[in-house]
Amino acid sequence: MSFDILKGMATTLKNMGKKPTTISYPEQERQLPPRFRGRHVLHRYDNGLERCVGCYLCAGACPADAIYIEAQENSEENRVSPGERYARVFDVNLLRCIFCGYCQAACPTGAITLEHDYKLASYYPEDLVFHKEQLLEPRGQSSVGSNTVWAESAPPEAAQPVPQEKEVFDGSEASAAAVGLGNLHPERPVLLVDEQQDEDRRKLP
Amino acid sequence: MGVVKNPWEPVQTISNSQTVRSQQVLPMHTKDGEFGILTTQVHKLIDWGRSSSLWPALFGLACCAIEMMATSADRFDIARFGAEVYRASPRQSDLMIVAGRCSVKMAPILRQIYDQMPEPKWVISMGACASCGGVFNNYAIVQGVDKILPVDVFIPGCPPTPDMLLYGFNELQRKIRAGIPNPPDPLKDSGLKLVGPIGEEL
Numbered sequence: 001m002s003f004d005i006l007k008g009m010a011t012t013l014k015n016m017g018k019k020p021t022t023i024s025y026p027e028q029e030r031q032l033p034p035r036f037r038g039r040h041v042l043h044r045y046d047n048g049l050e051r052c053v054g055c056y057l058c059a060g061a062c063p064a065d066a067i068y069i070e071a072q073e074n075s076e077e078n079r080v081s082p083g084e085r086y087a088r089v090f091d092v093n094l095l096r097c098i099f100c101g102y103c104q105a106a107c108p109t110g111a112i113t114l115e116h117d118y119k120l121a122s123y124y125p126e127d128l129v130f131h132k133e134q135l136l137e138p139r140g141q142s143s144v145g146s147n148t149v150w151a152e153s154a155p156p157e158a159a160q161p162v163p164q165e166k167e168v169f170d171g172s173e174a175s176a177a178a179v180g181l182g183n184l185h186p187e188r189p190v191l192l193v194d195e196q197q198d199e200d201r202r203k204l205p
Numbered sequence: 206m207g208v209v210k211n212p213w214e215p216v217q218t219i220s221n222s223q224t225v226r227s228q229q230v231l232p233m234h235t236k237d238g239e240f241g242i243l244t245t246q247v248h249k250l251i252d253w254g255r256s257s258s259l260w261p262a263l264f265g266l267a268c269c270a271i272e273m274m275a276t277s278a279d280r281f282d283i284a285r286f287g288a289e290v291y292r293a294s295p296r297q298s299d300l301m302i303v304a305g306r307c308s309v310k311m312a313p314i315l316r317q318i319y320d321q322m323p324e325p326k327w328v329i330s331m332g333a334c335a336s337c338g339g340v341f342n343n344y345a346i347v348q349g350v351d352k353i354l355p356v357d358v359f360i361p362g363c364p365p366t367p368d369m370l371l372y373g374f375n376e377l378q379r380k381i382r383a384g385i386p387n388p389p390d391p392l393k394d395s396g397l398k399l400v401g402p403i404g405e406e407l
């Protein structure tokens with residue numbers, strides 16, 4: 001009888017020296033995992049041109065129809081992106097967005113990534129429709145964002161039995177790679193990592 | 206603290222989703238008359254007290270409720286903000302966290318539980334589905350609980366992480382302390398009634 005009490009007290013004493021697990025949130029934030037998917041960011045090249053070429057692939061891949069794009073042709077006097085077109089309007093409805101990262105996986109130029117910004121609550125739903133000016137990173141601060149994290153292979157603890165044989169596009173494999181499961185070897189190396197492939201885009205004014 | 210700008214002024218008139226929001230001018234928050242420094246300070250104290258002991262109603266509808274439970278667990282610990290007591294009775298709660306998608310069949314029940322809560326009361330719409338339907342853009346899901354409830358804070362995410370919920374909760378506390386009123390009841394102007402299974406008597 002008293003032995004049970006001693007056992008219980010031993011547990012109490014054992015945990016007395018431990019630090020509390022609580023993260024006192026507003027003052028101190030937890031370390032987010034590298035593949036955390038938060039708010040979208042639109043990226044630029046180093047010379048200030050936007051990476052987005054207005055191809056609508058992210059809008060097509062979006063399962064929640066959260067992305068709205070209006071593309072416009074580039075002209076000689078108004079060159080915004082290196083491609084034929086650029087996104088004149090790029091709105092992401094973050095309320096509809098489910099932060100799956102399919103838009104990032106679908107983007108051929110690495111223009112859109114999901115970053116670690118998670119402080120998104122608002123009193124007004126209209127404020128959570130983020131426009132291009134809010135999403136685009138400022139000039140002179142171009143980065144590739146979390147594309148580098150996603151270009152690396154998945155961490156071993158995330159390994160899943162995903163078939164790896166085929167080189168053709170398979171929906172299930174692609175989505176498994178997009179959500180961080182499995183480890184796809186794309187036929188074409190990622191544009192962002194391969195400087196050589198990306199060079200023709202960088203050379204443009 | 207004179208607020209000049211209308212805090213309800215939207216950035217964009219019509220959202221990108223199908224939902225067209227009501228665009229009416231909302232009344233500014235005014236102090237209840239000029240009663241001197243004592244009453245205003247009492248208002249501040251009351252607002253502080255209300256914001257520091259928000260008891261949520263237990264209203265988990267779907268997977269967002271899992272994150273809501275994680276928020277009340279020890280790592281994120283919503284008890285630090287005085288909101289650890291999830292009341293099973295709407296009579297004892299101030300805050301309704303609508304966590305998850307609300308189906309059309311659940312909507313009258315949601316509304317009835319909201320009506321049963323005593324004033325003052327606040328609503329957090331947690332997650333994409335509760336806020337605007339999310340991926341479930343179909344006949345069975347209410348496309349945003351702001352169609353049936355006055356929602357104070359919208360939190361995106363599918364589901365929002367506990368950090369996001371805590372951030373939204375802090376935004377709600379900020380709102381209460383600043384004295385910003387609740388948005389208008391969407392069913393009040395239309396005169397429609399959404400009656401739950403028990404009926405009209407509350």
